[in-house]
Each structure stands twice: as structure tokens, then as C-alpha cells.
Amino acid sequence: MKKQNIIQLPDGYLNRTPFVQFILLSLLFPLWAVAASLNDILIAQFKHVFELSDFASALVQSAFYGGYFLIAIPASMVIKKTNYKFAIITGLLFYIVGCSLFYPASHMATYTMFLFAIFSIAIGLGFLETAANTYSSMIGPRKYAILRLNISQTFYPIGAISGILLGKYLVFQKGASLEAQLATMSPAEAQAFGLKMLENTLEPYRYMIFVLIGILVLFIFTKFPSCKPEVNSSKVTGKTPGIIETLKYLGGNKRFRNGIAAQFLYVGMQVTVWSFTIRLALDLNPDINERTASTFMVYSFSAFFVGKFIANFLMTRFSPSKVLVSYSVIGSALLAYVAFVPNMTAVYAAVAVSMLFGPCWATIYAETLEVIKEKKYTETAGAILVMAIVGGAVIPAVQGFVSDFFGSMQLAFLVSMACFIYVGCYFFGEMKKQSASVQPSEKPVESV
Incomplete structure (x- = not known):
């Protein structure tokens, strides 16, 4: 049989969908997951070494x-001028520099210097996510765009778990918790001990550099399809839309704005829960150390990995x-339990x-991208959806401030x-809109 x-x-x-290219593209997802999960390790490490508030x-x-x-936005402009592959290679290079x-x-x-290194890594990841999320949804038939992105996102937990394990065994040490150990030391001893702990933070990033170089080489020597929509020259005289025109179009799309808000709050919530889970375990059980708490x-x-498979099914x-909608109801109830039940079951x-x-990010991303009917705005729309990740910069700080203000990590x-x-x-609003768009005489077609 002749191959199509x-x-x-x-x-x-x-x-x-080209199988090899799709798998290679999906391998980028665990790469930024490693960096994100290592942040959860760094928060617990820096909290006591630098004597920081939760905020x-x-x-x-x-x-x-x-x-x-x-x-x-700069990444989307690079994609618009070049292609997705070039943006991915650029992101990998910045990622390597940040780890260095x-x-x-x-x-x-x-x-401050650690924050600068983390910021540099984020620049590389901004390129990777802006390119990879949109590219994954487009590298195949349109009707499977959401499913394809969810499959790529399924690789995320593999990187996240790897990042936690790297931090658990290379950054955190055996013995009592950092807070308990530092409490028994003189100022000079505490300073020397703190310097040793900070040197441990380098180890995971040393290994990451070699992995990133390997992935970079694979991308350089693999051919990828463009996956960029054709421009009808008779309608737009061969010109791509400018940023002002694009923002005006996107800003006038109410469903796109709602998707941005949902993505902002979802990412903020996910990052916040993961940022403070180790701290929550240490607060509720002072007898354990950071290495043990990181097991949670x-x-x-x-659980994230399993949840994605269940959601895909x-x-x-x-x-x-x-x-x-069902996931959100159950999740809200569980977070209320975390806030009000003062024992270790709250950690579970x-x-x-x-x-x-599991399914939140990819579903919000793909569905919001689908409401953009003029595909010439796709690259910038995808970039703005990635910009909504800034919720991960805002919501953890808000929760940290609330924790400091009330003196309660749980609340x-x-x-x-x-x-x-x-x-x-x-x-729920999207579900109602989708139901309303189906004619009464038609049988609803469930999305895949």
C-alpha cells in the first residue's frame, strides 16, 4: 500500500500527522516541565537559606x-518572520544559556543572581512554548487539534517528575529540615552551610545542559513542515497584519478575552498549588525534612499524569x-479541604x-485558539495565550502575601x-455556547 x-x-x-516530527515536538514539553518543577524545589531551598518571607x-x-x-510577543514575531522550527532552536539556545x-x-x-538565571531560562521557555503549543495543535488534521495538544501535554508530567527527583536527590540533603539545622548553628556556621546548600542547586542544571544540547542537535537536522496558513494576496495585498491591527482584532473577540482570563488564573492556580505543597507538608509535619516532603x-x-490520560479518554x-466543568467542581472542593482541615490529609x-x-491548559489553549476565525492572527493569538502564563508570576505572590498576612499557609x-x-x-459558559450553536434538529457531535 502506497504511503500517503x-x-x-x-x-x-x-x-x-508526521509521527517522528510530532514525537520530537512533544519531547519539548517535559523540558520546560523540568525547569518549572525545579522552581518548587528552589522555593523551599531559598526560603530558609536566604531567610525569606512566603511572599x-x-x-x-x-x-x-x-x-x-x-x-x-517577540517570539511570535520571530515565528511570523521565520518559522516554528527556528523559534524552537532559538528557545533551546536561550535555555542552555540560562542553565549555564x-x-x-x-x-x-x-x-538576585539566582532570579536572573531563572529569568534567562524563562526567556528560552517563552520561545519554546509559544512555538510548540501552537505547532502541536496544527501539525496534523484540524479536527484532532485539541486531542493532539493534549497528547503532547501528556509528556509534561514526565519532565515534572524528573525535575522533582533531580531536586530531591541533588539539591535537598538527608537529615533534619533546613530550618531545624540552621536553628542550631552560629551565624558563621549558618552562612557556610547556606553556601554549601546553594552550590547544590547547580547540579540539576548541569545535567540539563547535556540533554538540551542533544535535543538541539535533533531539531537542527530534522525537517519540519511549515504549518503556516496561506495568505490570500487578493485580499491582503500580500502583507501580514501588523501588531496593532492584530491586537485590535483579538481585543474585540469576547471569547478570546475570556479564554485569556481563564488561562491566566488556571496557570496561576497550578503553579501556586505546586509551589506551596512542599511548604504545606513541612508546616503540617515539622518532623519531616525537605527531601521527604518533596516526595509529595x-x-x-x-496524579497529573494519570489525570491527563483519564481526561483524554x-x-x-x-x-x-x-x-x-466536572474537574473544576471537584478541584474547588478539594482546595477547600486543603484550606480548612488542619492535618496531613490536607497535603494528600x-x-x-x-x-x-491535567487537561486544563491544553483545552483552554486549543479552544481559545479555535475562536480566532482569521488564521492570519494565529501566531500572535498563540503568543498572547502564552503571555497568560504570567498568572504563574502573580497568583503565587498573592497567595504568599495572604499566607504572611494571616499567618496561615493553609488558609x-x-x-x-x-x-x-x-x-x-x-x-460552563463555553459549554452553554457550544450547546446553543447546535440546531435543535441536529444531534450534537462530541468533540475529540
Whole structure:
């Protein structure tokens, strides 16, 4: 049987998905997951070494996701002028540079220098996510765009778990918790001990550099389809739309604005829950150390992985919006449990919430991108959706501030609960719009 050639359609989608390119593209997702999960390790490490408040320790996420926010539009412009592959290679190069900056940061031993290294990594990841999320949804038939992106996102927990394990065994040490050890030391001993702990933060990034170089080489020597929609020269005189025209079009699309808000709050909620799970475990059980507490993050990312598979199965039978409404209701109830039950079962509830995070990002991203009917605005729309990741810079700081203000790490989880409630309301609204768009005489076609 003759193999069907891959053909790019006028809207940028392909007649079939190139398997090798799709797998290689999906391998980018665990790469930024490693960096994101290592931030959860760094927050716990920096909290005591630098004697930070909960708000100040959350600035790790502010530096990380702030980089995403600033680079997304420039990254979309690079994609528009070149292609997705070039943007991915650019992102990998910045990622390598950012990891390399942990060498001077671990020796200078200043919080600011670590934040700068994290920010540099985020610039690379901004390029990667802006390109890879949109590219994954488009590298195949249009009707499977959401499913394809969810499959790529399924690789995310693999990287997240790897990042936590790297941090658990290379950054955290055996023995009592950092807070307990530092409490028994003189100022000079504490300073020397702190410097040693900071040097440990370099180790995971040393290994990451070699992995990134390998992936970079594979991308350089692999051919990828363009997946960029054709421009009708008779309508637009061969010119691509300018940024002002694009923002005006996108700003006038109410469903796009709602999707941006939902993505902002979802990412903020996910990052916040994962940022403070280790701290929550240490608060509720002072007898454990950071290495033991980090095991709960392994459970969290395992739950995230399982949740994505369950969601992928459910979304072949029900619309994504229906699935996500159910997930949001259960997730909000679990976060209320985390906030009000003062024992270790609250930590397990925080772990369980991760199972419900799985399909949110990809579904919001793909569905919001689908409301853009003029595909010439796709690259910038995808960049703005990536910019919504800045929620990961804002919501953890808000929850950290609430924790400091009320003196309660648990009560602060109500901030995350409020975010999940909004996400549920967003998907409920989308579900109603989708139902209203089906004619009474028609049988609804469930999304895949």
C-alpha cells in the first residue's frame, strides 16, 4: 500500500500527522516541565537559606513566568518572520544559556543572581512554548487539534517528575529540615552551610545542559513542515497584519478575552498549588525534612499524569467543556479541604488536585485558539495565550502575601480555590455556547 504524502492545507493544518516530527515536538514539553518543577524545589531551598518571607520566596515564580510574559510577543514575531522550527532552536539556545548562569549564581550566592538565571531560562521557555503549543495543535488534521495538544501535554508530567527527583536527590540533603539545622548553628556556621546548600542547586542544571544540547542537535537536522496558513494576496495585498491591527482584532473577540482570563488564573492556580505543597507538608509535619516532603510533589505529578490520560479518554466521549466543568467542581472542593482541615490529609488533598489540572491548559489553549476565525492572527493569538502564563508570576505572590498576612499557609489556599471556581465558570459558559450553536434538529457531535 502506497504511503500517503503529507500535504499542507490552506489553513496551515496537515492532511495527516508526521509521527517522528510530532514525537520530537512533544519531547519539548517535559523540558520546560523540568525547569518549572525545579522552581518548587528552589522555593523551599531559598526560603530558609536566604531567610525569606512566603511572599519573597514566591518571587522565584514571578521571575520565571515574568520572562514568559515579556518574550511571548517577540517570539511570535520571530515565528511570523521565520518559522516554528527556528523559534524552537532559538528557545533551546536561550535555555542552555540560562542553565549555564547557575554556575556563577551558585558561587555569588545572591538571591538576585539566582532570579536572573531563572529569568534567562524563562526567556528560552517563552520561545519554546509559544512555538510548540501552537505547532502541536496544527501539525496534523484540524479536527484532532485539541486531542493532539493534549497528547503532547501528556509528556509534561514526565519532565515534572524528573525535575522533582533531580531536586530531591541533588539539591535537598538527608537529615533534619533546613530550618531545624540552621536553628542550631552560629551565624558563621549558618552562612557556610547556606553556601554549601546553594552550590547544590547547580547540579540539576548541569545535567540539563547535556540533554538540551542533544535535543538541539535533533531539531537542527530534522525537517519540519511549515504549518503556516496561506495568505490570500487578493485580499491582503500580500502583507501580514501588523501588531496593532492584530491586537485590535483579538481585543474585540469576547471569547478570546475570556479564554485569556481563564488561562491566566488556571496557570496561576497550578503553579501556586505546586509551589506551596512542599511548604504545606513541612508546616503540617515539622518532623519531616525537605527531601521527604518533596516526595509529595512526585505524587502530585504522577496524579497529573494519570489525570491527563483519564481526561483524554473522557474527551473522546464528551465535549472538553463538560469534562472540565466536572474537574473544576471537584478541584474547588478539594482546595477547600486543603484550606480548612488542619492535618496531613490536607497535603494528600493538594496532591489529588493535581489529577484535575491535567487537561486544563491544553483545552483552554486549543479552544481559545479555535475562536480566532482569521488564521492570519494565529501566531500572535498563540503568543498572547502564552503571555497568560504570567498568572504563574502573580497568583503565587498573592497567595504568599495572604499566607504572611494571616499567618496561615493553609488558609491561603483559598486563593487557588477561587481561581479554580473561575475556570469552572469559564468552561460552563463555553459549554452553554457550544450547546446553543447546535440546531435543535441536529444531534450534537462530541468533540475529540
